Amino acid sequence: MQDAYPCPTPMAAGTKLFSSDSELFKDPSVYRNTIGALQYLTSTRPDISFTVNKLSQFLQAPTKLQWMACKRALRYLKGTQFHGLQFKLVAALCVECYTDANWGSNLNDRRSTSGYCIYLGPNLIQWSSCKQKVVALSSTEAEYRALAQTATELAWLDNLFFEI
Structure with a gap:
């Protein structure tokens, strides 16, 4: 290569x-x-x-x-x-996240793929792309499962920031 x-x-x-x-x-x-x-x-x-x-x-x-x-x-x-x-220094930090799901994208088992990325200010600090654990029956369900996964990660980060 x-x-x-x-x-x-x-x-x-x-x-x-x-x-x-x-x-x-x-x-x-x-x-x-x-x-x-x-x-x-x-x-x-x-x-x-x-x-x-x-x-x-x-x-x-x-x-x-x-x-x-x-x-x-x-x-x-x-x-x-x-x-x-790249990590940039900024005066004020805020958390932003983006999430998405691809409904039934796996042709073998019809499970959806979820992904998210979390930013602290302009800096990407956490990301994921993985298959969902169950088959979603609609695109809305796949999106909600992706959102729930992202919310779980955000709750974990919130606890981490609180402890720091």
């Missing part, structure tokens, strides 16, 4: 990955090791969280299409290798 061309996004728009989307990848250990490295990288690169979450769902038996999606994430990282988190 050292000589690969960079790409502008970590995942192609409209990409639908599922367990039998193409033939099996011949070396699953390479896929697993690469995903493990990408998971480690999400601690400083939240922009790849969604992609890594999606690719992590196929560690058991990855396919060639999933490996191609993994290589695209690596190409994205090559083009954005100097990106990362």
